[in-house]
Amino acid sequence: MADWLRGGRNRDKVRDDAAQWVKCPSCGEVLYRPDLSANLDVCARCSHHFRMRAHDRILSLVDGDFEEIARGVLPADPLGWTDKKSYPQKLAADAEKSGMDEAVLCGFGSIGGHEVALGVMDFHFRGGTMGSVVGERLTRLIEAATARQLPCTIFTASGGARMEEGMLALMQMAKTTAAVLRLKASGEPFITVLTDPTTGGVSASFAFQADVILAERNAMIGFAGRRVIEQTIRQRLPDRFQTAEFLLERGHIDGVVERANLKSTLERILGYARAGRERRKRAELSA
Amino acid sequence: MNPLLEREKGLLELERRIEDLRSASEGKRIDMSAEIASLESKYRQVLAELFGSLTPWEKVHMARHPRRPTALDYIAGFDAFDELHGDRMSRDDSAIVGGFARLGGHSIVAIGQQRGRDMKENLARNFGMSTPEGYRKGERLALLAERFNLPLVTFVDTKGADPGILSEEHAQSEAIASSLEVFAGLKVPTLCVVIGEGGSGGALALAIADRVLMLEHSVYSVASPEGCAAILWGDASKAEEAAAHLKLTAADLRGFGIIDEIIPEPLGGAHRDPEGTVTRVLDRVGALLDVLETYSLRELLDARYEKYRHLGSWRDAVAGSDGAT
Numbered sequence: 001m002a003d004w005l006r007g008g009r010n011r012d013k014v015r016d017d018a019a020q021w022v023k024c025p026s027c028g029e030v031l032y033r034p035d036l037s038a039n040l041d042v043c044a045r046c047s048h049h050f051r052m053r054a055h056d057r058i059l060s061l062v063d064g065d066f067e068e069i070a071r072g073v074l075p076a077d078p079l080g081w082t083d084k085k086s087y088p089q090k091l092a093a094d095a096e097k098s099g100m101d102e103a104v105l106c107g108f109g110s111i112g113g114h115e116v117a118l119g120v121m122d123f124h125f126r127g128g129t130m131g132s133v134v135g136e137r138l139t140r141l142i143e144a145a146t147a148r149q150l151p152c153t154i155f156t157a158s159g160g161a162r163m164e165e166g167m168l169a170l171m172q173m174a175k176t177t178a179a180v181l182r183l184k185a186s187g188e189p190f191i192t193v194l195t196d197p198t199t200g201g202v203s204a205s206f207a208f209q210a211d212v213i214l215a216e217r218n219a220m221i222g223f224a225g226r227r228v229i230e231q232t233i234r235q236r237l238p239d240r241f242q243t244a245e246f247l248l249e250r251g252h253i254d255g256v257v258e259r260a261n262l263k264s265t266l267e268r269i270l271g272y273a274r275a276g277r278e279r280r281k282r283a284e285l286s287a
Numbered sequence: 288m289n290p291l292l293e294r295e296k297g298l299l300e301l302e303r304r305i306e307d308l309r310s311a312s313e314g315k316r317i318d319m320s321a322e323i324a325s326l327e328s329k330y331r332q333v334l335a336e337l338f339g340s341l342t343p344w345e346k347v348h349m350a351r352h353p354r355r356p357t358a359l360d361y362i363a364g365f366d367a368f369d370e371l372h373g374d375r376m377s378r379d380d381s382a383i384v385g386g387f388a389r390l391g392g393h394s395i396v397a398i399g400q401q402r403g404r405d406m407k408e409n410l411a412r413n414f415g416m417s418t419p420e421g422y423r424k425g426e427r428l429a430l431l432a433e434r435f436n437l438p439l440v441t442f443v444d445t446k447g448a449d450p451g452i453l454s455e456e457h458a459q460s461e462a463i464a465s466s467l468e469v470f471a472g473l474k475v476p477t478l479c480v481v482i483g484e485g486g487s488g489g490a491l492a493l494a495i496a497d498r499v500l501m502l503e504h505s506v507y508s509v510a511s512p513e514g515c516a517a518i519l520w521g522d523a524s525k526a527e528e529a530a531a532h533l534k535l536t537a538a539d540l541r542g543f544g545i546i547d548e549i550i551p552e553p554l555g556g557a558h559r560d561p562e563g564t565v566t567r568v569l570d571r572v573g574a575l576l577d578v579l580e581t582y583s584l585r586e587l588l589d590a591r592y593e594k595y596r597h598l599g600s601w602r603d604a605v606a607g608s609d610g611a612t
Contacts (some may be wrong), residue, residue: 072605079534108404161509163519164536167545170509171598173488174495177467178595204488208464221458224450232450242455252458
């Protein structure tokens, strides 16, 4: 068992038979969980894309092993936050529920033979919100990609900045931005894949700073949350508002991809990146 | 419910009595200077008691005070200002103002978030909440500063970015993300002053800088207290409780290393002496521009990177120690 899989390892040992079945929220079809997993968490009947766990996402993308970095970066409680529960209690409950110790996994692996720095956010831990750990792990990933001269790909899934870390959470937008800037200056490509949902401080920073921005089918993507907008304008928004397809029509993203085609799409884009890098090397040699 | 109003009521009563005594003593040629002096001393004492220590929620109201100096008040204090308009694409968002300016010996580019000083102006300026066009205007002016090789000064004062349908359709996220990138890498000295409310990513879009200052009673927060309460508890009316949690005061943020300096305000808040406040802020801005001019561009950019690189708070399980900040 690879070290990075530690967290997600026991998650599928469901003893209760009823828990082996899940109802598709889109078409109502009752799906057998192992079948759903085998189909990349996509409904076989209507193609509804369920929110994917970071471990499953990585397994679905990388060729062999995944070299996880920054695992030792773990959450603290800088504000001493307590409302109904303390912040550490909320973190512990989500860790128990999700098998994650924070809302992102970062490391290196190969996708179709292309070595890449890969960060994957997970909505199941604190709604994928970005606090100090998400910001620090991603910054280390982007810096390591810059140092190793590798492209960086980040899968986003986030409700925005994590309230319980206050301004330290907001500052992660600035920190990751600065790292992205250095990655780009080094000539390495930055690719993001926006998954459901991507909003707030994550969408308003690295998610939309990439050279190529893809989104999963029907993912909800926006700056302000739907409820906030509805309260502001006092009317219901159309269902398609802030979907990946809505953003594609308006020119905000490069493409909408079905999950089944995601790995091959990334392989092709990383192939173009490699071609560019080889071209640069040739120019350097002949100079 | 504005908690400052209650406090200010007592002051207004004292102010009225002092004024009455003054006019009475003038009219009747009676020397009431002793009484007046005594009342004025009481007034200063009450002022100190009322405003010596403010709760975070009271500071939020201080930051939003309708008579608090706005970006244009600071801009009016410059020795010269030539306003520049528009995003070169579709609109001139008046929630963002900016242009060339002179301050002391410095030629600079200045950008400010401008809320309205009354309801009419607030409607025109969308309560200081920028649309994507506003952030693109700000980004354009920041790049203009780089193009002219002039330092950039920004004034932050916004509840947050505009949360409307059109702003989403016009890519609010991209506009802010792009602005962050430009400010993080801008090849001129940059300085930001939070003069009122710094709300969320909409404030940060203009607030990555070599020096970030805050007025004593301004606030700067990951989300407005109302927004935070709505997000966490589904109830915006619990804003006061959220404000108490968020660590949004200048002193809190100085403690985290998120801001560099606090500019003191007159007792009772900037609106009690707007001109004095503007002078004090601009003096400090000028002095810090002098300091920033002593660094090479490489030093500035490296220091800017390092400053943001180390923000955050985490446990390092491998090293067995706590993270930075």
